[in-house]
């Protein structure tokens with residue numbers, strides 16, 4: 555008697571994951587496939603597509619809500635100013651959350667295997683598998699392992715009568731979660747192609763309107779957003795003034811608000827983990843707003859050397875996040891530094907939405923490393939240090955550079971003099987001659 559073998563498939567209802575369903579039975583001999591879709595804030599239409607496709611395939615389909623968990627992960631990432639090559643990390647932060655949720659279902663359902671529909675070119679295969687390979691389940695990647703192309707998949711789907719009508723909007727490949735929306739593929743692949751306005755869904759083209767909000771952070775974590783009186787607040791924050799706001803609502807609110815001012819567009823060449831350069835377009839209004847505000851607050855409360863060193867820590871953190879490896883021991887150590895600095899990142903930042911930007915225009919904190927009397931032009935001395943005490947410092951400032959430049963000039967002059975008096979030999983020639991003697 556053989557036992558039933560089951561595989562859990564990361565399922566979106568798109569072409570790749572749809573063809574995976576029969577292939578897992580035909581090519582990998584699984585008796586049963588279950589599909590798992592994880593909600594990290596995709597648009598409703600994507601769930602409808604997944605649901606409909608699952609039904610047509612007669613697939614046992616699970617939808618897991620991981621929105622809150624993902625939203626909190628995004629806000630945590632703000633502490634490390636998490637950007638990769640200039641854009642706020644989005645897909646990369648979502649993949650491990652999705653992978654964990656699928657693994658949980660697979661284990662609960664007693665699956666033998668776990669599968670994704672990624673190709674062998676992208677980052678997501680690596681991010682999913684980094685999580686899954688910690689389990690005992692067999693990890694399966696049909697599209698990559700069978701070397702499938704889109705064309706082959708289309709033919710196979712037609713042959714098998716698979717439901718693949720829906721698909722992404724247009725020819726673009728779109729990945730949406732709470733934190734960002736990414737658009738790639740088709741005509742956008744050409745780095746020289748200027749994207750039409752209709753690739754954008756979250757951001758309006760910037761208008762002449764202006765609006766100001768106030769963001770509150772506690773230990774580096776954004777907790778509230780408030781309208782600033784007297785500015786034209788088009789949208790009302792979803793919590794009582796000053797009240798703490800759940801992560802999901804805070805992000806959704808800022809996406810709507812900042813997006814309406816055209817905040818948070820990126821068009822870039824991205825270096826993927828396997829070395830490919832890919833042209834990517836992103837929208838991330840809430841992320842841009844929160845990251846700008848957070849950095850502005852850090853600028854007020856961290857010392858110059860903390861700020862400088864944290865840049866390196868942040869870059870490392872983002873690199874690991876991009877790789878989907880936030881569970882690496884290194885990240886645990888980096889988090890220690892990040893959290894230590896964030897103890898002071900408590901306060902408020904005023905953000906002005908204007909001309910497609912979310913610009914910090916005021917910041918306040920009890921931890922401000924700022925002394926009005928020290929910075930002011932109207933006080934003679936600070937902490938008993940008189941203005942004139944700086945004279946000694948000013949005399950020394952740049953001393954080493956002056957010395958180095960003067961020495962180099964002398965040495966050059968000496969060399970020129972030697973060359974001029976006659977022999978025409980270079981110093982090196984003379985030196986080697988004198989060695990022979």
Ligand code: ARG
Pocket residue numbers: 644645646677678727728729736737738824832834
């Ligand atoms: N290249 C980005 C990353 O690896 C995002 C890819 C999103 N996928 C898409 N189909 N638009 O994080």
